[in-house]
Amino acid sequence: MKLETVRGEILSLCKDQHGCRYLQKKLEERSPENVQLIFLETCQHVVELMTDPFGNYLCQKLLEFSNDEQRTVLINNAAPEMVKIALNSHGTRALQKMIEFISTPEQVSTIIRALTHQVVELIQDLNGNHVIQKCLNRLSADDAQFIFTAVGNSCVAVGTHRHGCCVLQRCIDHASGAQKAQLIAQITEHAFHLVQDPFGNYVLQYIVDLQESCFTDPLCYTFQGQIPQLSKQKFSSNVIEKCLRGADPSVTRVLIEEMLNLNELEKMLRDSYANYVVQTAMDYADPNTKTLLVEAIRPILPAVRQTPHGRRIQSKIMALDGQGRFSGSGTPNDRSSGQVPLTSQMTTTHQNHSPSVNGYSQSMNNQFATPFSGSYPQYPTGQSHPMANGSNFAQYGTELPQQSSYGRLPQVNGNFF
Structure with a gap:
C-alpha cells in the first residue's frame, strides 16, 4: 500500500498497533516525501502521540529520520508540555529519543527552558529521572548547568530520594572541575543529614571513592566530634x-x-x-x-x-x-585500593594459608598477613606454635584457644569474600 492512499488518516493510524508499524516501515524507507507527509499530519499532535502507547514509537522513529528543520518544529510543539511528557511512562521514552537527536543550539535552548524549573520534581519521579539522566549524557557540562544548580540547591531532597541519590552521583560524574567542586561543597555542607539516610549515605561514599583528598578530607572533618x-x-x-x-x-x-x-x-x-x-x-x-x-x-x-x-x-x-x-x-x-591485593595464591580459602594450631587459625583479617604456601604440623594442646612470639602470648595465656569464630570475613575494596 502506498502512503498516499492513507493521506488524511495518518494520525489515527499512529494510535493503532498495525498502523503504527506500517508508518514506521515507511519512515525506514528513508524517502523524504514519506517523512514529510507523516510529519505534516502529526507535528501538531506531537504531545498526544508521544504519550500514546503506540504513537510514542512512531514519534521516536520520526525524530530519527526527520531533518533539523522538522525536528525543531517537533521540539517546539512539545516544549509547553515537556514535563508532562517526561512524567508519562510512554512519553519518557519518546522524550529521551528527542533529547538524543538534538543537533542545534536552538533545540538545546528549547529543551533547557522547558525543563529548568522542575528539575527536582523530574529527578524524584520514576520516569522523569531518566529524562534528566539523558540530558546529562547528551548535553555539554555548560548546557547542563541548570541541572547542577537545581540539585545543588536541593541536595538533601535529591540525595535522600531513591532515584535522586543515583542522579546526584551522575551529576558528580558529568560536572566539570569547577562545577564538581561547587556541587560537592554543597553536599558536604549537608553531609551530617545525608550520612544517616538510607540513600544519602551512598552519595557520600561515592565522593570518598573519588580518591581526591580535596573532597574527602573536608567531608571527614564534617563528622569530627560525632564519630562514636x-x-x-x-x-x-x-x-x-x-x-x-x-x-x-x-x-x-x-x-x-x-x-x-x-x-x-x-x-x-x-x-x-x-x-x-x-x-x-x-x-x-x-x-x-x-x-x-x-x-x-x-x-x-x-x-x-x-x-x-x-x-x-x-x-x-x-x-x-x-x-x-x-x-x-x-x-x-594501601589507601589507594583498600586492602592489600590478594595474590592468586591467596584467592582460595584462607584456612589454606593460615598457620593452624589445634584447630585454631590465626586471623588473616589484619593487613600485614602474607601468603603462606606450606602448612604447619599440628601441635599437641599446651605447646606453643613455632611462629608465635611466646613472650607476647604469655600476657594472655600460653596456649592458643581450641576453637575460634572467624566472625566477619576480611574486606577487599569494601566487599566481603
Missing part, C-alpha cells in the same frame, strides 16, 4: 568506615583519636555496627595510632571477650602481637 555516635548507626557506620579507608593518614588519625575514650570505645566494641568501625580503624591506622588504639582496647577485652564482636577484636590483636607489628616497622594498608 555515627559509628553506632547502620547507614552512617558504612560512611565512617569508608572515610577511614580513603582519607589521608593525618585525617584518619583525627577520626581514630575520638575512639580512644574508654567509655565510648567499650560501647563501640559492644555495638553491632561500631565494632566494624573499630576493626577498620585497626587496619588502616598508621603504626603509632594503631598502637594507641590497641593499648586502649586491651583493658576492655575481658569485659567484651565473650561477645562475638569481642572475640573478633581479640583474634585481630593476637595476630598483630604474634607478628610483632608494634615495633614501629609496620605500615598501614
Whole structure:
C-alpha cells in the first residue's frame, strides 16, 4: 500500500498497533516525501502521540529520520508540555529519543527552558529521572548547568530520594572541575543529614571513592566530634568506615583519636555496627595510632571477650602481637585500593594459608598477613606454635584457644569474600 492512499488518516493510524508499524516501515524507507507527509499530519499532535502507547514509537522513529528543520518544529510543539511528557511512562521514552537527536543550539535552548524549573520534581519521579539522566549524557557540562544548580540547591531532597541519590552521583560524574567542586561543597555542607539516610549515605561514599583528598578530607572533618555516635548507626557506620579507608593518614588519625575514650570505645566494641568501625580503624591506622588504639582496647577485652564482636577484636590483636607489628616497622594498608591485593595464591580459602594450631587459625583479617604456601604440623594442646612470639602470648595465656569464630570475613575494596 502506498502512503498516499492513507493521506488524511495518518494520525489515527499512529494510535493503532498495525498502523503504527506500517508508518514506521515507511519512515525506514528513508524517502523524504514519506517523512514529510507523516510529519505534516502529526507535528501538531506531537504531545498526544508521544504519550500514546503506540504513537510514542512512531514519534521516536520520526525524530530519527526527520531533518533539523522538522525536528525543531517537533521540539517546539512539545516544549509547553515537556514535563508532562517526561512524567508519562510512554512519553519518557519518546522524550529521551528527542533529547538524543538534538543537533542545534536552538533545540538545546528549547529543551533547557522547558525543563529548568522542575528539575527536582523530574529527578524524584520514576520516569522523569531518566529524562534528566539523558540530558546529562547528551548535553555539554555548560548546557547542563541548570541541572547542577537545581540539585545543588536541593541536595538533601535529591540525595535522600531513591532515584535522586543515583542522579546526584551522575551529576558528580558529568560536572566539570569547577562545577564538581561547587556541587560537592554543597553536599558536604549537608553531609551530617545525608550520612544517616538510607540513600544519602551512598552519595557520600561515592565522593570518598573519588580518591581526591580535596573532597574527602573536608567531608571527614564534617563528622569530627560525632564519630562514636555515627559509628553506632547502620547507614552512617558504612560512611565512617569508608572515610577511614580513603582519607589521608593525618585525617584518619583525627577520626581514630575520638575512639580512644574508654567509655565510648567499650560501647563501640559492644555495638553491632561500631565494632566494624573499630576493626577498620585497626587496619588502616598508621603504626603509632594503631598502637594507641590497641593499648586502649586491651583493658576492655575481658569485659567484651565473650561477645562475638569481642572475640573478633581479640583474634585481630593476637595476630598483630604474634607478628610483632608494634615495633614501629609496620605500615598501614594501601589507601589507594583498600586492602592489600590478594595474590592468586591467596584467592582460595584462607584456612589454606593460615598457620593452624589445634584447630585454631590465626586471623588473616589484619593487613600485614602474607601468603603462606606450606602448612604447619599440628601441635599437641599446651605447646606453643613455632611462629608465635611466646613472650607476647604469655600476657594472655600460653596456649592458643581450641576453637575460634572467624566472625566477619576480611574486606577487599569494601566487599566481603
